Amino acid sequence: MALPEWDGELTSVRHDPETGAWFVIGVHSTRLGPASGGTRAMVYPSVDDAVADARRLAGAMTLKMAAAGLPMGGGKSVIALPAPRAELDDATWRRILGLHAANLNLLGGNYTTGPDVGTCSADMDVLRTLTPHVFGRSAAAGGPGSSGPMTALGVFAAVEAGVAEAGFDGVDGLRVLVQGLGAVGADVARLAAAAGAKLIVTDVDPARCAALAEELGAEVIDTGAVLTRECDVLVPCATGGLVTAEVAGTLPCAVLAGAANNLLADPYAAEVLRRRGVVHAPDFVANSGGAIHLVGREVLGWDADAVADRTRAIRDTLAGIFDDARTHGITTVAAAERRAAATLEGAL
Template structure:
């Protein structure tokens, strides 16, 4: 396996946003608008400094460009990160201030919820701008709201592909180790339990782990031990950069397929997985269900239309894995190549990208 020779695409716009009155300290990155408005959620996290914020925002925004491109969405990629205030603050006021910052971008960036934020936060953002999705659902049978079940569905479908492709067995004959059982991880655990898979789970939130264990019969592992759990499939569903030079060797799983963004600390880690014979399902290919839900809400698609696109997640993963095998690339490099080609085609000819 070799690294892809394609170069990463630089961001189009980076905005530092501050509002003293509300305590807002944020960075908005518009990575690409070649395919449409730069769509990506707003993350609220306890960042150490602005350097860490900028690095996270830029990495996440690039991932959103590739995710949206491969999902076939008429959207570019962007991301916002907010540093959690270190003092008491008015949450509604904080997100209204963020909404005003989004409005100033005049539609080049479309926000939604992400780690640390909720549909209710997006409702506050919506008081200041129309460029927001992930709002609370008003009524039944509508898209919008918490995108976690949609994300989990795409990961589940992808996991079926990887189990058959690498393990040559159905999920009911597999043990899956899930790292992180928040909204997406818990939903994924429920789907896997329904399919008959055996589960091992871990999370820093002991109450969340207990709920999933009771509901699914999962074995509970320590946060530090989940990487080396005796499982055929490892599903990272917490924060990113879990696959690193010092963790790849701990994995006993033969497949990595999960919902977390940016699971690889760097591109070399994808090669390390491949060299160990571990099949990696590129995160932004398999976890696109949430942004598909956001797009459906914002663009006015029907629930059935959104569901059909999510059900196509497995086919999109197969295309990536087929290219990886044919070109001698690690799967993450194959996914990057396909996404960058689509974005480049849009920049040169929008009609070619849509084909």
């Protein structure tokens, strides 16, 4: 394995011959405090891909924490599974969680993890019996519960901010396309429907689409049509890398705001969106409600109302970012990164 240069602080890689799993922890920055970021468990094409993903996600977490004004650094765990989790038996998964806990302990508190794609609060409950370096336990186990609802609330606040920036008078009557109907995407869809949106949904799981169609009267489209279906607001809530510069040049929406991390596949895509007048809410701001929930409840001692208020304030944060981008003729990503950089520099 050849590790390319990276501006982060630490990359830990471990292989377990018994299960075939690879464990990667990327600590990008501890400037604002101990690094924090979820554990992603999925099948990767190669261990190099897993390392690259952990590093990208860790860097995004640094920006997320700084932009949200939270006293934590950025990190991420990736467990490259030997097979889809649904195919792993309980003993194998328990061993994987045990090794992950051991890796967390080796870092001595410099990195704390929580749920992400492929893991959940129940997994955090198990990890917490093996290591103290865990956020996001279930309420039954003494934790604050899933971060999904607050992530969704923050994404919808980003949608509202983007809609206002685009000149619309609220979400009512707009065509809102939600891609990915997991815990976050489904809740975003419900919030959009409650606000009067004409809801369009898509997911790789037809059952999820059918359930939302029945519950909310949503229109269901094929996953392959997500980048070509005309809509007012596109809300990607699956995995990242969806929007290349080429895709940005033809994306048929006025607002792009979603939960997916690292949504843009290359930096130039943000400039293409800017030139076309597509309002883009940077993902590390739009999806920061989950971090606000976990850090607010477990580190800062906020109650549920305080967390919700801080999460809704993502709308105000983005309004400032949009204004900065307009004033200086830069992308919203550049404006958001400037805000995060100022916070990080202030910690020196």
